[in-house]
Amino acid sequence: MAVDNSVILANLDPEQLAVVTAINGPICVIAGAGTGKTRVITHRIAYAINSGVTDPTKVLALTFTAKAAGEMRARLRGLGIANATARTFHSAALKQLLYFWPYAFGGQFPSLLTSKSGFISQAISRADVAIPASANALREISGEIEWAKVLEISPQDYHEQAVANERLVKLPNNKGENENLAMVAQVYEAYESLKKQERGLDFEDVLLLCVGMLEEDRGVRERVRDQYRYFTVDEYQDVSPLQQRLLNLWLGNRQELCVVGDAAQTIYSFAGATSNFLLNFKNRFPNAQVFRLSRGYRSTPEIINTANKILRQGNLVSDHGDELQSANEHGEKPAVNGFNSSGDEIAYVVAEVKKVIAAGADSSEIAILARTNAQLDQVKSALNNAQVLSQIRSGERFFDRVDVRDVMRLIRSASVLPSEDGDWYADLVAVLRPFGDADYVTAFLRLAKSIQENGGSNMRAFLREIEDRAEQNNPPTLPGVTLATLHAAKGLEWNQLFLIGVSDGVLPMGNDLNEERRLFYVGVTRAKQRIQITYAGKPSVFLEQFN
Structure with missing residues (x-):
């Protein structure tokens, strides 16, 4: 049984209340880091259901991680809404494909790949290219295939498009960039051929096939549109063109859509995501209401001031809405420490972690964030040697x-x-x-x-x-210090944070300085109470503001 509206509307600030009570779409919410957007989304859905605007079975709330979708469902259950659907794009598309497959395609549903690595490794051998099948190489090629597929770029067009988009592929073969891209195109083609031969689907195929099914089969399309009539999309700045195309098919000509995002947290452009759909929402829906949430409930004023400076330094504030304002008590100023080597840096961080735990901190409220998985492997080894329990946040099921x-x-x-x-x-x-x-x-x-x-x-x-x-696949929080890349840390938070490797050539990495700056911003805004930033060798350009 749903809770009373007075409970749903209690303890919301004026900006949050305005969003929650705007229950007819289209609406766009620009929500800064830690401003309570998950609470706002779920309370708005519950308020709309209580007010008779929609039925819980007609709700489809979409986000980008299983953890975020699980959090939405748990909060909705807490508000007495037990049967509203909250899923990732891939999960929602997969459920529809599984249901309609016998009707739309016939035959047995193909096997779903949980990882591309095995097929890519075989594809490298089949393509007979000079690429060692190392973990890093498989990760790089997998990323390129995912980028191409969400932009609907075929293997035949990949090389031309990759060159035009200045894609950088780091392969351990001492070849030139153009030659690397040409080899990736060959592997991509062999991968798709192998997948077809083995009747396998990857997660991008799930989106592509669902789009194709809805576009080509009017009966299926009408049944899906009758099922879901009230849409919410979280993290809208991370939508890819393919996901937007699927959302358009689900929505049809209706306007019951609420999108929530923060262009300052756009960190997946390299994978095909774009904040353009968020920033240009009013162009598509001229009558849309636009709201801004800028009161930060996660971090101290000192951490939020640092985050604001990061955006200001890159002249990104005007593009991304208002600066954050902390609603919390003052705390420590973010600390920055430099070291001669990464070994010295890691030794310092491990010693600090031990000190924090000895002082009584819960280890699961401590995180160490880095730009790459290779950095985390070094930290994990050092923590193991120091007998500190830790968990690398990864795709382990x-x-x-x-x-x-x-x-x-x-x-x-x-x-x-x-x-x-x-x-x-x-x-x-x-x-x-x-x-x-x-x-x-x-x-x-x-x-x-x-x-x-x-x-x-x-x-x-x-x-x-x-x-x-x-x-x-949304596991509970495991005990121990969390180790995560900056990308994997998106949407999470910890009391104590160590952001390592903020060094020249590591962060920023690659050509897109603004994307890297937003990644740094995301990392800093994961901290609730205390953050230490470290680097080895030459400090990152992003640390100039800390002088």
Whole structure:
């Protein structure tokens, strides 16, 4: 049962309240980092449902990570909205493809690739090109294939388009850039051929096939449009042309669309995303209402002032809306420390992390962010040597682990046996006790405690949450210090943050200085209370403001 509107509208600031009560689209919300946009989105959906504007089954809320979609669903459940759909673009498209495949295509659904690496490695051999199949090379080629497919560039057109767009591909073969791009085109063609031969689909194919199905089959298109009539898109600055094309097909001629984004956090241009759809929203919908959220609830004034300076330094403020203003108490000024070598830098950060933990900080509220995965591998090794538990945030599928599947079976069995005293959390602790202090046990118990404190009345509520997370590959927070690239840190936050490698040639990296500056901005705005920025050798140009 949905909660009362007075509860939905309580404790919103005036800007948030204006968005939540604007329940008829189209609307565009420019929401700065930490301004409460997830709360605003979910409260607006709940308010619209309570007000009779839409039915919960007609809602489709879209975002870009399983974690963000899971957070939306959890918050909507907390507002009494249990059956609204919140998914990533890929997840929503896949669900539609699976449902309509027998009707639209016939035959068995192809196998879905969870990683491109295996097929790309085979494609390199099939194309017979001089590319060592290292992890870095596979990652680079995978990124190029994804960029090409979201822009609907065929293997035959890839080389010409890649040269025109000044694509940089770092391959360990000492070849020239033009030759590298030509080889990637050959691998791309072999990859698509191999995929067709093996009846496999990658995640970009899911979007492409869903677009094709909706464009070509009027019956399917009308059924989908009848299903979903009230749209919300989070992180709209990260939409690719292909995702926008799919959104257009879902929406049709209707205008019940709310988009939320922040052009200052556009960090996926290299992968085909563009903030143009956000910035030009009024061009497509001249009657759209535009709102701005600029009151930051995540970070201290000192951290927010630093973030504002980063945008100001690159003359990016006017393009991206208002500067952030902190609603929090003052804290420490961001610290910057330089070192002669990356080894010295990492040793310092590890020592600082140990000091913070010894002072009583929860290790899961500490993160170390870097520009590349290679930097994180070095940090992980140093933390292991110092016996500090840490987790690299990556694409590992937590719910595919055998130990996790085993413990979920036990939880499923225990959920049908209600506790006599009603303390289901105590029952869960007993169920998990034989598994000791394994990382998944700690993560499950922390999640269960949060669900209990937010009104979860039995273990079945917890089971629904973890099964929902398993379906969406959205693991709970694991214990230990988080290690993440700046891109992987998007949408997350920590009390204590170490941003390493802010050095010349590392951050910024590549040709697009503004994109790198926005990436630095995203990194800084992940910190809630304290941030330390470090570099080795020559400092980044981005640190000039810290002099």
